Amino acid sequence: MTEAYIYDAVRTPRGKGRKDGSLHEVTASRLSAGVLNALKDRNGLEGHAVEDVIWGNATQVMEQGGCLARTAVLQSELDEAIPGLSINRFCASGMEAVNLAANQVRGGAGNAYIAGGVEMMSRVAMGSDGASIAVDPSIAMEQYFVPQGISADIIATEYGFSRDQADELAVRSQDRAAKAWEEGRFDKSIVAVKDINGLPILDNDEYMRPGTDMQSLGGLKPAFKDMGEAMPGFDKVALMKYPHLERINHIHHAGNSSGIVDGSAGVLIGNADFGKEFGLTPRAKIRATAKIGLDPTIMLTGPVPVTEKIMADSGLTVKDMDLFEVNEAFASVVLRFQQAFDVDPDLVNVNGGSIAMGHPLGATGAIIIGTLLDELERSDKEIGMATLCVASGMGAATIIERV
Numbered sequence: 001m002t003e004a005y006i007y008d009a010v011r012t013p014r015g016k017g018r019k020d021g022s023l024h025e026v027t028a029s030r031l032s033a034g035v036l037n038a039l040k041d042r043n044g045l046e047g048h049a050v051e052d053v054i055w056g057n058a059t060q061v062m063e064q065g066g067c068l069a070r071t072a073v074l075q076s077e078l079d080e081a082i083p084g085l086s087i088n089r090f091c092a093s094g095m096e097a098v099n100l101a102a103n104q105v106r107g108g109a110g111n112a113y114i115a116g117g118v119e120m121m122s123r124v125a126m127g128s129d130g131a132s133i134a135v136d137p138s139i140a141m142e143q144y145f146v147p148q149g150i151s152a153d154i155i156a157t158e159y160g161f162s163r164d165q166a167d168e169l170a171v172r173s174q175d176r177a178a179k180a181w182e183e184g185r186f187d188k189s190i191v192a193v194k195d196i197n198g199l200p201i202l203d204n205d206e207y208m209r210p211g212t213d214m215q216s217l218g219g220l221k222p223a224f225k226d227m228g229e230a231m232p233g234f235d236k237v238a239l240m241k242y243p244h245l246e247r248i249n250h251i252h253h254a255g256n257s258s259g260i261v262d263g264s265a266g267v268l269i270g271n272a273d274f275g276k277e278f279g280l281t282p283r284a285k286i287r288a289t290a291k292i293g294l295d296p297t298i299m300l301t302g303p304v305p306v307t308e309k310i311m312a313d314s315g316l317t318v319k320d321m322d323l324f325e326v327n328e329a330f331a332s333v334v335l336r337f338q339q340a341f342d343v344d345p346d347l348v349n350v351n352g353g354s355i356a357m358g359h360p361l362g363a364t365g366a367i368i369i370g371t372l373l374d375e376l377e378r379s380d381k382e383i384g385m386a387t388l389c390v391a392s393g394m395g396a397a398t399i400i401e402r403v
Contacts (some may be wrong), residue, residue: 004102005282006400007112009270009370010038011192011265013207015359016123022202023193023262024122028064031193032072032118035266038191039114040077041270044278050270053084054101056093056117058391061129064120072118088362089291091116091329091398092388094265095365098287099398101269103249111277112270117362120262126361130287133296133392144241144297146234148391149224149252151299152330154238154253158298159336165249166331167217170256170355172345173328177352178210185351185378189370204349207259207358222250223257231389241297256331261358265366272371284373287383287399288314294393300333302395303387304340308384310397321399322381325368327388328353337387350375364388369398376402 001064012031015023023031032055039045055069069084074122089096094117101113133139134147146154156166180186181204192203228235228248235248275282290310294302303326311317326337326348334353338345351371354364368386378385 116266259358296393301328306395
């Protein structure tokens, strides 16, 4: 099978996902087009250089609706002969775009692809697509649907994680992200967002809260306690599914959950012939990809079974991995991953994660693949895995290896 290589990976800074966020004036297609242009310019792409642009986003309505991928191509400087494919695997959309592109290359369906994603959460609110699993009682009741925050608290209850453990992870994420920015660890990949006059709008992740400590987090009220305990309450739904639990321990709040932000990221993937044609040197190869479905109520434990699957499929083991990127959707997601595989926390999210910098749903999967690649190079390590939990009970993972 043909090898699929990563030739480049870029991302925008992440802006606060509110009307006063720096990126609020930018549309999803325009932010995406900026990423596409950066990959084109950095790698000297001319003409019909890539087979397709595969682009993920989670809330595919309004200006993020239609085939956003094609709109972004047309708004960019890429050749109009390049088509576009929009996909949605919720939080793993950007990763799934990369995985699809890699497997297309591996299977011989074109020499190269650009893959990634976008989410403008300040402009298109999460949940505004009215997903039937959340709003249709005939589905929601049958599947014991609860919001993701309740699912995160179920994980904490089921696997014994305390509020202090979650807050400690959040402080570590903030400290690591601040250090990464101070030391310029993201410089290779960050593409500043500019206005139509070429003036910078945002060149850093603005959601971060450096100096966050246990004391400041300790004063925050659990975010999902009221919706869980109010009558009839999602806690009762959860306890119908998991009757062995006496109650749900609500430990998550704004400080130990992922931030709502705007952002976009893209990865240039191709075979060896593509690299020769454009004089490019591959940075890594994609060793394996995987996705999995699981219980839709607890929902967010996907990184565990998908890691088991990708290791079995690839013939590798968790011990073979030098680094891990596990999306910090909620603190308990990462805590459960570390617990399940007895992973050293020093190898997980070494430059911080979505608790500190935010989680632009459709882009995050591509972001963490790029972050993993940059850190493998910076620390002179060889192989790593990125993984995400996914709404409705799914998981996705990608293993990359430097070349």
